[in-house]
Amino acid sequence: MPFLTPLNMKNKKLYYILIPVIILCLWQVISFFKLVNPLFLASPYDVFTHLISSFYNRSIFNDIGHTLYRVIIGFGIATIIGVPLGLIMGYSSKVYNALEFTIEFFRGIPTTALFPLFLLVFGIGDQAKFAVTAWGAGLVILINSMYGVHLGKELRIRVAKTMKVTGLELFRKVIFPEALPQIFNGFRVAISLSLIIVIVTEMFIGTEAGLGKRIIDAQLVYQTADMYAAILMTGVVGFLLNKIVMFVENKVVHWKGK
Numbered sequence: 001m002p003f004l005t006p007l008n009m010k011n012k013k014l015y016y017i018l019i020p021v022i023i024l025c026l027w028q029v030i031s032f033f034k035l036v037n038p039l040f041l042a043s044p045y046d047v048f049t050h051l052i053s054s055f056y057n058r059s060i061f062n063d064i065g066h067t068l069y070r071v072i073i074g075f076g077i078a079t080i081i082g083v084p085l086g087l088i089m090g091y092s093s094k095v096y097n098a099l100e101f102t103i104e105f106f107r108g109i110p111t112t113a114l115f116p117l118f119l120l121v122f123g124i125g126d127q128a129k130f131a132v133t134a135w136g137a138g139l140v141i142l143i144n145s146m147y148g149v150h151l152g153k154e155l156r157i158r159v160a161k162t163m164k165v166t167g168l169e170l171f172r173k174v175i176f177p178e179a180l181p182q183i184f185n186g187f188r189v190a191i192s193l194s195l196i197i198v199i200v201t202e203m204f205i206g207t208e209a210g211l212g213k214r215i216i217d218a219q220l221v222y223q224t225a226d227m228y229a230a231i232l233m234t235g236v237v238g239f240l241l242n243k244i245v246m247f248v249e250n251k252v253v254h255w256k257g258k
Contacts, residue, residue: 042225051229060233066209067198067237070126074133075194082138082190083183086145091175096146103142111136111197119205129201136197137190144186148179184249191241199234211237 024044030036031043054060089096089103111132118135122128152175202212211234218227 038224039222040224042228046225047228047232050225051232054226054229060214060230062209063211063214063230064233064237066207067195067202067211067234070129070133070198070202070210071191071194071241073126074130074198075137075191077130077134078136078138078141078190078194079187081134082141082186083145086142086183087149087171087175087179089142090146090149090179091171103139107139107143112200115201115205124205126207128205129198129207132201133194133197137194140190140193141183141186144189145179145183148182148186149175151182152178180253184245184253187245187249188242191245192238195234195238195241 027041028044031038031041051060085099089099114135115132118128118132122131198210199212199215201207202210203216207213211230214230215227215234218224218230
């Protein structure tokens with residue numbers, strides 16, 4: 001990693017906000033000259049006014065809370081199942097051969113295509129949302145955990161076995177730490193995917209609250225400013241979730257790249 005001088009850090013911060021500012025300016029220009037029908041594209045002022053108003057009257061907090069709850073539960077289930085199974089598949093060729101076809105088969109099916117199946121099994125409540133989110137994110141975490149073992153340094157594992165380190169101790173001291181960087185790569189993809197799945201399920205599977213429901217309800221009555229405000233809030237939530245995973249990764253996998 002190149003050494004970052006104070007000047008480079010300033011440039012990095014500048015580039016960090018440059019694209020959003022350009023997009024915002026283009027949005028304002030398009031809205032001001034009505035290049036797109038205002039019925040379909042609200043102005044930035046109207047959108048941010050609606051967003052501030054929703055925070056002021058606290059109406060959006062309930063939706064954010066329900067969405068985050070579903071994301072965290074689904075992601076948590078995916079982690080609990082995906083990491084251990086992925087590590088075992090990566091370590092044991094017998095388990096890998098037994099499950100390879102099944103994993104690859106379902107991996108090729110879009111998660112959204114399985115919505116009807118999960119609805120039949122779990123109903124239209126939160127259980128279906130938890131299950132379909134855990135399914136989609138779990139496959140990502142499982143595969144990254146498996147490849148984390150495959151990409152681990154074989155020499156360290158051989159040395160550990162030579163020193164009579166086997167079983168759970170081998171997993172705890174060698175295999176799991178070696179796989180952690182790749183596991184966290186999976187976490188970053190899975191947390192974003194979890195939010196996407198939850199938003200989509202809130203749109204099309206019966207629910208009382210959530211950012212997805214807020215978006216689809218606003219769209220159905222052409223409240224475009226409220227719709228774009230909810231979309232922006234969803235982007236902020238996704239950004240923060242990704243940053244949280246990165247923060248935890250930097251604290252836990254402090255040896256990454258060394």
